[in-house]
Every structure is written in structure tokens, then in C-alpha cells.
Amino acid sequence: MSGADDLDPVLVHHIVNTLGWPGLRPLQEAATEPLLAGDDALLLAPTAGGKTEAAIFPLLSKMSADRWTGTSVLYVCPLKALLNNLLPRLGTYTDWLGRRAALWHGDVQATGRKKILTGRPDVLLTTPESLEAMLVSANVDHRAFFAGLRAIVVDEVHAFAGDDRGWHLLAVLERLQRVVGRPLQRVGLSATVGNPEELLQWLQGSGAGKRPGRVVAPHLDDAQAVSPAPARPPGDIQLDYVGSVENAATVIAALHRGEKRLVFCESRRLVEELGEKLRAKGVTTFLSHASLSVDERRRAEEAFADARDCVIVSTSTLELGIDVGDLDRVIQLDAPGTVASFLQRLGRTGRRSGTLRNCLFLALTEDGLLAAAAMLEQWSRGWVEPVVAPPEPRHIVAQQILALCLQEHQVGDRLWQEWWAGFGPFGQSAEPIVRHLVDQGYLDRDGDMLFIGSEAERRFGHRHFMNLTAVFTAAPEFTVLNGLAEIGKTDPTLLTEDVPGPRRLLLAGRSWQVTYIDWHRRRCFVEPVDGGGKAKWGGVGLAFTSYALTRAARDVLLGADPQVRLTGRASSCLAEARERFAEYVHPAGTLIVRHTDGDVRWWTWAGHRANATLTATLGGLADPAQRPNACWVRLGSDLTPQLWKQTTAHAAQHLCLPAVHEQALKGLKFSTALPPRLAEATLAARLADLEGAAAVLEQPVRFVSPVGP
Template identity: 30%
Template sequence: MDVFSRYAPFIQDYIYEQGWQTLRPIQVAAAEEIFKTDHNVLLSASTAAGKTEAAFFPILTELTEHPVDSIGCLYIAPLKALINDQYRRLTDLCEDQDFPIWRWHGDVSQSQKRRMLKNPRGVLQITPESLESFMINKHMDIPRLFHGLRFIVIDELHSFLRSDRGGQTFCLIERLSKLAGIDPRRIGLSATIGNTEAASQFLGAGSSHQTVTPKVKNTRQIWRLSMEHFYKMGPQAAKNQEENNQLIGSKTDKAPELADPGIGYIFEHTRGKKCLVFTNSREECEAVCQMLREYCAYRHEPDRFLIHHGNLSPALRQTAEDAMKDEDAYMTTCATATLELGIDVGKLESAFQIDAPFTVSGFLQRMGRTGRRGNPLEMHFVMREEHPESRAMLPDLIPWPLLQGIALVQLYLEERWGEPPAPNRLPYSLLYHQTMSTLASSGEMTPAELASRVLPLTYFHNVSQADYKVLLRHLIKTNQIQQTENGGLIVGLAGERVVNNFKFYAVFQENVEYSVHAGSEELGTIVKPPPVGDKIAIAGRVWVVEDVDRKRHQVYCHEVKGRIPAYFGDVPGDIQPKILQRMRQVLNESTMYPYLMNNAQARLTQARDTCNIAGIPQQQLINLGGKMWCLLPWTGSYAFLALERLLRIKCAKRLNLRGFNSSRPYFMEFAMDASADEFFQIIREEAAKDFTPMDLVYPKEVPVFDKYDEYLPDELVRKEFAESVLDIAEMKKCVAQMCAEHEKIKN
């Protein structure tokens, strides 16, 4: 098939204008599938491989050759910034065509939205939350707006594979399709899919179309990768301090007093370049930006640092995005995951990552921000830790972020491994949400009719009718739902307070946020505002609070000099078992990985020596002295959580367990009246017993885990936690492996 000649003339013209000599392999493969079949298509290829064009060149060709009098393509993306970026790209592509590209999210003007509603054609770009709002507030318009919908493009599919947000997205796709009487094809895009077979099943769930993943040979990529380690104060791990100073940068010793050498390293290595500095939390993002700006002030250099995270105002985020796209501006932006996904931030020279992200896909996405315009991918890890105290216990002497960073890199280099979709068990929180959304959009319906709308959604295939009855009875009892005289169900008074709040559209957990204002400028949002006169950190600067309006959730402030920690809410991290197992292997092997810099090599050697003396990682139960012990299970977050509960609920009495303390998912410390042999015998016996997941939930515990758990009956919250959060199968596998290895060492 001559793909180029099959494209619409305006797309051919665009390709000529861009000066492309050939089409990328993924573009040819996608065109073959989209033009010749009716399949759903998963396009998985490396960053900057041309996936967006691969999907949209044939889709736009089809829609211009065979126009429909409704929205023809729905594009769903996880971030507004990504939608804005793709909107510009598609608008440029369709500039001379009578083919509209629409955006729909909270920052889009009402006038634009009204124009789309009046004349629905072309491509509509939307977030899952805005689509939820659409389903509730524009319910009657759905058939008119989407009756000719032929394609749904889900960008950054990997970001939807392991959360209720992904479940919500696919529930909405099924609901919209049924309401509009359509059967659109699904096109998934991602650069970081590990298991394409599992991701294909996820993409096609509930669709009548077969789902395929075209196999293409990725072009060979060159990586410039380094990983360096720094103690925040005091001597570094590398013995040759003079050589180490050269690595840090000749001017680092002139940094402010008590300067953090890891931040000094970033400061020196971003000068005269365009870079991103990734952190794992908004608090750390603010702290790092503050320190880097302090360095500028101390050196009397112009401020060259920007900041970008989800709590900043749209104006400040847009300022950072625009500056990054400016080819002549050598700025560095401190960011969280908001700049991790496929937003085009121009010709970046390198990315820095402070500590290790939680996932292989996160590492690849962040490194993938670089390497555009034909340059190599470039990522520099900066691992920072405090010097261990002299009385620190053994597990505190292990550099966990360094091991985690090495494990993420090695898993991809050795196996091309990435996180699989999360197993879908009992998503009761989302079940509540979609039940209320369906009632709010459709109005009164009988219990049977409501169940027939919600339970057949593919994401709820494990939910029984009995459980749904329990949920509905509870919602009626708590006035979330009201039963009418006719026996029908409508949203109740308590339910209206939930549904009528704009935050209802999202299924991810949110904090109560206060908008922060300095004069006429909105800076962003914070949680837990301090008293008047205290300081807050936001937008990479420090401010004094002048007034707090708790009714309107607003904070007024003015800028001052200084540095303080920021607080935006907790940051969860779910780490897969395979990552912990590879971390164990890092300690166990003698390999010195080529990307490790001086300090990192020295710190890894030090950690290996320390662990070797203690018998780690071969032994997983280590005596810390007397009756104090440390267990290193080397398993994932949720299997670790299940093992904690097995020990505390099933084994505590037999072991006389006490003083239990854990650093999830790395190690547990406790005192016990048992030997290592007795410990492994007891946990083997208890893990082998016939018990249900509910046995690992404390008698009066109601472990609220997801956003809408508070509206569920206690029995369903407990059941969801036991069967959907605790990874008991992986925990039992872990126990069996630990016991077998203990026997092997003993014999």
C-alpha cells in the first residue's frame, strides 16, 4: 500500500512543507490498519516516533473523504496541557480545511464551547473529567453530537492502565456509545507499554472490534544516561574528593552556606541549556525551585528557573510551557508529572530526575521529553540522602532511591519491561460514582433499569448483583439516592451535594484546596493554609499570608525572600514486585553499571559491602541485636501491605511480635520472641492456611482508600480493600520464596 498517496491532499501538502523524506514505520503500519480494517489499534512506539501523526493522518483523511454531521473523532487525554498542545498541532495541520478542531476543558471559553455545540463536526479533544461533565450536563445532546462518531483516540494510554481514572474513561466510552447508538473504533497511543497484549485487552474491553498492535521495529535510540549520588551535607561517598568536585562543577564550592551539593550539581549542569528537572512531589518541586533561584541570586545571575505542577494557576503553567518552546530561551523548568506526558516542550537538551520515580514508564516518559529534533535522549538522575546517623539501624544504611533508579533502568534495558495494567477486581468506589453519574444524567429510573445501565459496563464485570443491591440500599438509607412514590430512584438531597460539585467529575483523590492570590495575580492552590502572618511556598517563591477567606477558600499574600517547605497533600507510590526484586539483584551482583558516576559508584560499593557483611540480600530476616529483627521481603507495595497484616493479625501472638515499624515497601522492623527458624516456620504455616482476604482486615477497620469510599457501606469498603488492594496471591508467593531460601541457606 502506498500510504503517502492514500493520505488526503492537504496532509500530503503538510508532509512536503515539513520537509519529511520518508514516513516513519509506525505511520505506515497505522495507516494499513486504519484504512484497510475496522480494528481497534494500539500504537506503541518509542517517544518522538510520530504516533500522533500515525493516528491522525489516516483518521483525518477518512473523515474528510467521508464527512459526518456530528463529531467524527473524540480525542481523550489525561492532561489539559497535552490537549492544548495537540490542539495547536492539529489546528496547524487543518489550517486551510473546513474541518474544525475543538477543545473542551475547564480553561476553554464558553463562547468556543457554544460554537461546538451549535455545529458539532471534526475532532473534539477532552479530558475524562470533562467528558464526565458532558455526560451529566449535556446528556440530551449526546445522540445529536456523536451519532456519527467513528474514532476514539486515547492518548498516553499507559497512564490509564493502573487506576480508577482509566476505569472511568472506558465506562464513559461505553455509556456514550450506547446512548448515541454507535460503535466507534478505539486508537490507543503510548510510548511506554510493557505488555502490549494486556494493554490491547484493556483498550478493547467492551468493544465489538478486534484490537491489534502493529509490530514495528523501533529505530535505534542513543541514550545519554547518568546517575549521581550526593549526601545533602558533609563529605561525599567518592574517596577522591578533588575528582568529585570536578564532577559537581567548579563553582559549587561558592554556593550559599550549607548548600546542597546535589542541587549545586543541577545548577551548574543546566547553565546555558534548556532542561527539565523532575521531582516526585509538588513539595519537592517547590523546594528545589526555591534553592535554584537562591543560587541565581547568590551568584548575581539572572533567574533562569521556571516551575510547573498541577497546583499552579493555568497562567503560570502556560508561561513555563511557552518559555520552554522558545528556541532562544535557555530556561530550566522544575516539574512534576504534569510535564511527563507528550507535551511538546521544544528542543530540550536534557532532563534531570531527583531520586527515582516509582515506575519504569515514568522514567521512560520523563527521559522521552528529550531526544526531539534528532538529538539523543538524555537523562541525569540525582540521588540525594542525608548522612545516616551514627546510631542508624542497618536498613537505614541502604540507599533505597539509588537501588530503585538502577532497577528501573536495568529492567527496561534487559527486558523492555514496563508495568502491566492493574488487575481489575472490585472497583466499588467507581461503581458509586458511575451510579450517581447515570442517575444525575438520566433522571428517575427503576432499580432494575439502573442496574441494567451500570452493571453491564465491562469494568464492573466482577461486581455481583447481590453487592449492587447492598450498595443501592445503603445509598437510599443515607439519602444519596431517594426512592419516589412510584418506586423509582433519583439523586437524593445528600447525593446532590456530592454530584453538583464540580469535583465530582474526577475519580482521583483531591485535597480541599485554597486559591492563592498576590494582588491581581492568581498563583495556584495550596491545602491547609497557615495563619495570617505565616509564610507559604508556591510558584517557586515564598509569600507572607495577609488574609485567609475560609468561606471562599482563598488566600491573599505578598512575596518575601527566604525558603520554606511547601505542602500540597500526600503523594502515593505503588511500586511493582518486579522492581523490588531487581533492586535485590542490584545488591547481589558485582556489576558496575556504565551510567553510574563517581559518587554513585562509591555509594553502591559501600552499600554492597555493608549488606554483604550482614548477609543481605541472601538472607531476608536480619537480626539487628537482641530481639530486634529486620525483614526485607523484596516485593511490591500491596503484597508488602498484605504481608504486614499476615504478621500482625495471624502471626503476632505466636511470635510475640511488638514494636512493629515498616518503611513500605522496603523493610519491616520489629521485636519478637522467636528465632529465624521459628519465624519462617510460623509464617509458612499461617500463609498456607485456608483464610479469606477479609481475615486480613482488622475487626472494626474501615480502610477508606479511594475517593468515594466514604459513601459506601462499611462491608463493601472492607471487601474492596481486602480483595482489590491487598495483593494476597503475590504475598503468598513471597512467603513461599522466603521460606524456601531460608531452608536453602540453613542446609
């Protein structure tokens, strides 16, 4: 079998005879040589491109040839559900070689963990949080357990790298590498990204530039592998405007009957509302989102995988590679936030021979239609977002120093840097954070040694410091129970706001009437009712429209059409939007528009972060109290072209970071363990887009006056 000559013969036998494969896929062929050589690698392929096998087949072959013992391979995923889905497949592969795979995450019971500790599996599937919990647990001898570790596979690595879980993962891997006492081979699996070489270097951590590593992407040519501009895959992409959730349900119920359909929504509330309306129309419907109980989601996903004429409605929880069976069609309400997310979702279809990838966009509003058109315009150009780690993760540094002291019980006050090999933000620049942790009692000092202090015990010590291993602040939610069965969780404001008549919730696509609220234990008990339920969840974190996608929206308003099928309704709505925004877009630059009511707006079309940066940079010219939006910046009513020219002449070279409100810091977990000025500087850097702001400032500006309000 071509490309498999160097794999273990037993493995090759089963690939041919058990799986019935005539040969390896291109990625699997290309990955064999570098992984057997021990190189770090980033394996790129579209969804369903065989990335898991591309990584695991060479590592199992190497495990067999070099007689690795103990837990020698870690397989890390961002989602527990993805791990659950992968275990049977990886378990089959390890069984072929007389090896074993096992699962360790927060839902695994104590008996399962005890079995793993007493009989170490060869491949352990886990999350970064569970991996760190093992390092700090008094019940795990981490030095003995990880003594045989050789390689780490990070699935969906792009999903980690774009937020703070990525910094947390890298820091944990550096600590683990020091525990093991040898470099660990790092293999990342990813869908196509805009900057694969940078993503590989990020994954290598302290080994970047020291260890061999390569991007393996046979579906791209050599130039694209460095800076991919992937050709649009053949498929059926359609953009429609429906105007409401009710209309979306009507379209979904009427179209594609007999097919298995996956509908993506951008909020849990929309998932619930659409699910309820589809069921009311007699459509077999299942739901999946993070606030549903594990059992509820598992039942829905298993039923959906086995069914045919049905719909599953989901947030991004099903965007990653969880197997939901033989899918016919993907439907998207409004637009995902990135081109990369769209590619992931599109890749769920077209897997059967003779079928094309497909996606139907149903826009609920004019804004949703414009966002979808802008995203599709960028996709039409072959553009994918670069994956960029959030800047200046000082709060993660504070968390990691505390976790290290918990892991080692005490650490030398001049030796802690060695645990991260001086890597990035965990090196010398972390010194002020360590001093602050000592000064505030998070760490205590005994001579030259540091250990966990009383303030860390008070803030993070609940349930054996479990709160210290999660890097995000979760919004408080109430558990919803029907008898003994957990349905999911809901926002507490639904239980406190004034309502006429009985209090009803919408959860799992069904309405429930609240019968009792246990405020102390944060639980509410419900009974099923017919209709009237309401869904609501508070936002977590901050979502921003990027510079690239907002500029693409401007291009659409100026007449660009994405290379997809537009329905008559979508074309008509886009035409109306273009007419309405005609006074606010110009192909030669940006516009400052003075309305007849005296309101002055600079239509930058630069995205939230760039506009926040511009507001801070313009000082007295801009309204400091405004909430940044993606399209415009409010300016002072006394602005003149002369004053504008004087103030902005050199502004692009003197950009300012946005102001940070105290309330915003509460969403940055562990910010209380930082000096206030460093916490504010961290968040300010994340709220800014210096490159986008500078680009807009360099463009010509036209003054337009007056127009209607």
C-alpha cells in the same frame, strides 16, 4: 509517499508540501490500514514517535471519504495542558480538509462552549471528566451533539489504565456508545508497556473479543509486541550522588551551561526548593506542578519553550507529551516510581538529528540512590511494568450509577446494566451496590424507575453535581493571591502551624509573606519577600514500591550494577550501602534477623503491598501494628525456626488481604456510597500483592542471630 496511498490526497499533499515530510514514520505507515478498516487499535511508540498523526491522519481520511458529519472524532487526554498543546496541531490538520477541531475542558469559558454547541466541531479534544459533564449537563443535548460520533482516540492510554480514571473513562465510553447507538472505534496511544495485548483488550471494554483489534508497534518485533522486552535505546545515562538539594542545584548550575534542561522531581515541595536555589545561583529557572495556577504554568512553559540557557523544574506534569521546545537534557532527582515513567522522561531528549537521548540522575539520599539504581537495573534488563487496572473498582460503579441517573433523569431498575453492556464490574456484580444506594437514599425509587435521591444531592450536588464527575478526592488547599493575580495553591497547615515571626510561603520558586487569610473563601493574600519561604503539600493517595523494583534493589545490594555510567560519588555510596546491608541480603533466599535488642525482622525485599499481605497472612507471627515498608516485616520476639516452619508450611496457598484502617477509606472517593464491607474489601484488594507474597513464601528462609541494632 510510501504508506500513504490510502490516505486522503489533500492530506498527503499537505504532509509532503506543508510539513515537508519525505515519508510517513513506521508507526504511521503501519497504523493506516487497520484504522481505515475501522479496527480498534493500540498504537505503541516511544515519545515523539508520531503517535498523534498515526491516529488522526487515517481518521481524517475516513471522515472525508465517508462524509462524516457533526462531531465524529473525540480526542481524549489525561491532562488539560496536553490538550491545549495539541489543539494548534490538530487544528492545522483539520483545516487542510475544511474541517474543524475545538477544545472542551474545565478551563474553557462559557462563550467557547456555547460556540461549540451551536457549531459542532468535527474533532473535539476533551478529558473524561469534561465528557461526563457534557452527558449530565442540562445545557447539552448529548444525544443530538454526539449523534455523528464514530471514533475515539485515547492519548496516553497507559496513564489512564493504571488508576481509577481508567475505569471512569471506560464506563463513560460505554454510556456514550449507548447514546450514539453504534459501536465506536477505539484507538489508544501509548509509550511502550509490558502487556500491550491486555491493554488493548482493556481499552475495548465490552467490545473485547467481539470487535477486531490489533497492537500496532513496528519498533518491536512480533514476539515483543505480545510481551515486549525492548532493547535499551542508545543514550547517555549517568547516575550521581549529591546528598542534598543544595548540592543538586550547584551541580545543575555548573553543568551543561547554554543548554535547555528539564529537571524532574518526585514532589511539589522539591520542585519549589530546587527552583528557589537555582534562581539564587543566577540560573534562569521556570517551574511546573499541579498546585501552580494555570496562568503561572502556562507562562513558565511558554517562556521555557522559547528560551535557550535555562532550566524548568517539574513534577510528572511534563512527563507526558507536552511540547516544551527543543530540549537538550533531562535531569532526575532521585528516581521516578516506574521504568515506564523513566522511558517517558528519557524520550523528551534526543529528538534532534545527531543527538542521543540522555538523563542525569542526581540522588539526594542513599535511599534515593538505591531506588535509582534498582530502576535502572530493571531498565537495563529490558523490563517495563505491565499496566494493570486497579482491582474491584466498586466506588467507581457507585459513582457511575449516580451519574447515569443524573444523565437520564430516571433509569429502569432492571435496565441500568444495559448502559454498560454488562461490562466487567458494571454488570451483574453491581446489584448489591444499587440496593445499597437505594437503601441509603442516594437513589430514590418510583415504581420500576430509579432517580437521584436526597443523599446524593446533599453529598455531591454542589455546583450542579460537578463533584460527581471527578473520581479522586482532592486535598483541601488555599488559593494564594498576590493582588488579583493567582499564584497557585498551598496546604492549609502552612497557614495554621505556629511559626516565629512573619508567616512565609514558597510558591512558584519565590518566597511570599502572608498579609491576610480569608478563611471562609479559602484564600490567602501575599507579598513578595527575599527568602524564608516554606513549601508543603499533603500527600494524595498511597504510593508503594513494587515487588519488581524492590527485588531489583536487593540485586543491586548483592552486587549488580545497572548498565549506565556511575560517578565516583555514586560508586562510593553504593559500596557503603552494600556493606551496611550485607547482613540483610542473601542470594539464596530471604533472611530472618534477630537483633541484639530483641527486634526480629524478616528481610523479604518484596515491596510494600507484598509485605502488607504477608503481615496479614502470618497472623500472630507478625506485629499487627507495624506500618508496611518495602524491605522487611517485623515478627514476634518469641519466634523459633520450628514455629516458623509450622505456620508457613501452607501459607502461600492461604494468603490474607491486608487490614484496612478507617482513615484510609477517606482517600477512596465515593466509598461512603458503598456498604462498609464492600468499601473495605475494595481497598484491601488494592493494598495486596498476592503474587509477590506467594513468591517470597516459596523461597528458602535463613535465620540469622544476633546482629547489632
